[in-house]
Amino acid sequence: MACARNDAERALIEERGTTWQAPLIRGETRLHYATPTPEQYEQYYSVISNPVLWFVQHYLWDLAHQPVINGRIHRAWKNGYLEVNKQVARKVVEVARGLPGRPLVMVHDYQLYLVPKLVREQLHGAIIQHFVHIPWPTPQYWKVLPREMRDAILFGLLGSDIVGFQTSLDVRNFLMTCEENAGLAVDEREKAVLVDGRVVYARAYPISIDVAGTTRLSYSHGVMVEERKLRDWRPQHLIVRIDRTDPSKNIIRGFLAYEKLLAHHPELKGRVQFWAFLQPSRQDVAVYRNYVRKVRQTVLRINAQYGAQGWQPIRLELGESVRKAMAAMRNFDALVVNSVYDG
Missing domain, CATH: 3.40.50.2000 (Glycogen Phosphorylase B;)
Structure with missing residues (x-):
């Protein structure tokens, strides 16, 4: 049972009706739509x-x-x-x-x-x-x-x-x-x-990840390609975070903690980088759009204040790639997870 969320799904229902066979990874299922x-x-x-x-x-x-x-x-x-x-x-x-x-x-x-x-x-x-x-x-x-x-x-x-x-x-x-x-x-x-x-x-009932599927993905060709790309720019010390751009993920405070690290340890200049690979989330909701703007502003400020020729303290990427995310998780020195309440 699902809810028609957007014009594309409404067009599909207009074409096929509110009940039809939908493909799964293995086999198919009967899908019913509320509209x-x-x-x-x-x-x-x-x-x-x-x-x-x-x-x-x-x-x-x-x-x-x-x-x-x-x-x-x-x-x-x-x-x-x-x-x-x-x-x-x-x-x-x-x-x-x-x-x-x-x-x-x-x-x-x-x-x-x-x-x-x-x-x-x-x-x-x-x-x-x-x-x-x-x-x-x-x-x-x-x-x-x-x-x-x-x-x-x-x-x-x-x-x-x-x-x-x-x-x-x-x-x-x-x-x-x-x-x-x-x-x-x-x-x-x-x-x-x-x-x-x-x-x-x-x-x-705590939900687990799919351990077998995740392990297979981590050794896949696509992930290895992303790891080779990562090696081309990887700093001596790599800090990683992978999150949706949701206020509950507490992304900005993670950057502020990193800023404190740079201020107290100037010897890390040029040797460390914080790679934030973020997935845009719920951009149809104003508070989430505003949060992305604040994330960008914080990154720009920290990079302007602490950066140098050929080195940016924070590498910010907005996009979606499970292969790139897996490559990051196979290669970090520190992984940041500091969500407000869960995660």
Whole structure:
């Protein structure tokens, strides 16, 4: 089940319909589309999901000043987030009712928090699991949102049979949120919540990388080509970071720490370089565009202040190449990962 996100996908649906066979790496699958209008999708994704929910769940708001939950946010919640979740739930119910057995529904992430409850109301016998890929903050931090929004999110998730998280800390925060913000009975030992006469379990399911696939990639011809290119310019000491240009990745503070290193160790001049290979992210959202601008400004300032003929302290590249990223990870002396809350 997917959501039509852009004009290209809408054109594909116009040509093929909302249900068709989609290719996988091995084989194919039956793909079903919900089709919100461009305006609904914009409000759902670029106003509520990002940045409102993403910022709440990564502790990114400057709480003395933000967020400001004004009429625009309330409209985007009602006409975007709520509406798109309803459309996805309707499509799930429509497909599930055509299945021969008891439906198993797996819902993913912060964009679809309302779906489990909406599906449960129409498919009482369904087995529903929701997996939250990002951190779950403390009960108090959720209170930056109006009660109607945070309650809808929490009770939406509690339409599931199991709610999965990345870490045990996220599970504890979720259980505390159910108890403190919603007044629900929680069993800490069983990691369970009692709601509407049902037991909902919270579990930690950390996601791994594909070790075998990553190992094969690291020894591939394409990566070796990138390593040869890297050897042409590699400094004596190479610092690497590979990240999306997301405020939660804390990229600028990494540069400021490196600037402090240069200031305290002038003997490293010309011998070290910080290679930041960054992937542009969510550039349709203003706060993310502004973050890229600030990243560029910081790099320009540090390079102007500490650079010399033939040497730049920071090598900034914006683009996407899994081979180049792997070559970097095979050759660094120091790898910087300093995300605000997760990563």
